[in-house]
Amino acid sequence: MPGNLRVLIIGAGVGGLALAQGLHRAGVEVTVCERDLSPLGRLRGYRLRLDPNGLDALDRLLPAPLSRAVWDASSTPSRTSYLNGTPPEEPVERDVSINRRTLREILLHGLDGVVEFGRECTGYRLDDAVTATFADGSTASADVLVAADGANSVIRRQYLPHARVMDTGVRIMYGRFPLTRDTAGLIPDEWFGIYRGLFGPDHQHIGIAPVHPRRPAPLPGLTDTGDYVMCLLAARTELLPYSDVELRAATGLELRDMTVSLARKWNPKAGELLALADPETLFPVFLRTSVPIEPWPTTPVTLLGDAIHAMSPAVGVGANTALRDAELLAAKLTETDLLPALRDYETAMISYGFDAVRTSAKFGALRMGQPPLTQA
Known part of the structure; x- marks a missing residue:
């Protein structure tokens, strides 16, 4: 055939x-x-998790x-290897971003x-x-x-x-900020890895995910995206100050200010990391499921x-x-x-x-x- x-x-x-x-x-x-x-x-986003x-x-x-x-x-980011400038150890399981x-x-x-x-x-x-x-x-x-x-x-x-x-009623604000020695130093050790989820009141969720590829451009012609930290905040619509129409029209700066304001109420440390996000990288996702x-x-x-x-x-x-x-x-x-x-x-x-x-x-x-x- x-x-x-x-x-x-x-x-x-x-x-x-x-x-x-x-x-x-x-x-x-x-x-x-x-x-x-x-x-x-x-x-469509800044990272994907690839499992076995x-x-x-x-x-x-x-x-x-x-x-x-x-x-x-x-x-497979490691805070220690990143700050020391050494390659991360091969992961025990095939689980990468x-x-x-x-x-x-x-x-x-x-x-x-x-x-x-x-x-x-x-x-x-x-x-x-x-x-x-x-x-x-x-x-x-x-x-x-x-x-x-x-x-x-x-x-x-x-x-x-x-x-x-179906619409789940959950909205996710995605952004990113550069991963440097300075910003890596702001991320607690236990948050530095494939993905760290932080859970707050009313099912609010913050995600922190450093991305540090082994080789930035392993093939000719690939874009060097640099080292960065993907960050997100997820919350139900009733917790947000914007309607869906307003959320779609909001600027990156407005989205960042909103996520930082929500996060600081229950996790000030994470709120400070979200405040690092470049406003031009912020965008909302309207979470749906089949x-x-x-x-x-x-x-x-x-x-x-x-x-x-x-x-x-x-x-x-x-x-x-x-x-x-x-x-x-x-x-x-x-x-x-x-x-x-x-x-x-x-x-x-x-x-x-x-x-x-x-x-x-x-x-x-x-x-x-x-x-x-x-x-x-």
Whole structure:
């Protein structure tokens, strides 16, 4: 099947690009269509946690040099090693963080001619082949259409109109500040690591995560993002002085002042760290989660990642689950019988994907006041 199979992926996020890498490496004809005009795209965050599932999936999907680049660009920060200028010890477990932009640049490496930017998908039609339609009036046809276009997936809305994404009522303000010897000295030892979560009244949550890659640019052309500390504050809407409309319109300085004011009431030390954030780096995220649904009849249209199982970041497994999807789907698409292969993929993905949604929702309730999942 790889010799003549055509796969069209909508969305050039982590999951879509990882799948494209695996298929391209296996000799499958693959095209990725992304609505962003360039790889820089929209701001989605400053770091991702990669656990053993995610790292193992990347090892199997990517050529060895790219897999190694992911590891070299990842971070297992240690305050002692940072201040002493020595490399951090190899982690006991494969649990690291990586800059989102860096990971995307690595995943784009070698996909020239495969990824097409400025292609905004508006839907699809299914007949002898699957044909995606685009905002500019163009179309693209393939044997398999993969929705990797995130929680707002246009493919999911058409294909599975009963699949819901619910608002949790939690808002997260993300920012970052430079990691230097001076700022590292302000971070308590016990807060310096992969990620430190601090828990306050009314389910308020502060996160501190230094990012210090082993090698800043392990591949030619990668952006040196520098050393920095990702910081966040999560709170329910009723605790915020802004409505959602006002939150979207707020300046970075207004967002920073708000987060610092909230944090100082219950953790002054963390509030001082949040005050270091560059206002230009502040942005809000309106936390949503998918609602698990039952399996659906298999067709040549399928989904991966947030397009089907968006989840709370409470346990940091969203990207890793998308990478697990990509690995499994890439393997299945090299099998002989297309629909049985897709059915096997969806059966497994629906099970572990929605298990991750439920686990994330459970800990999201404990750590950020996320409400219970509703019924589909």
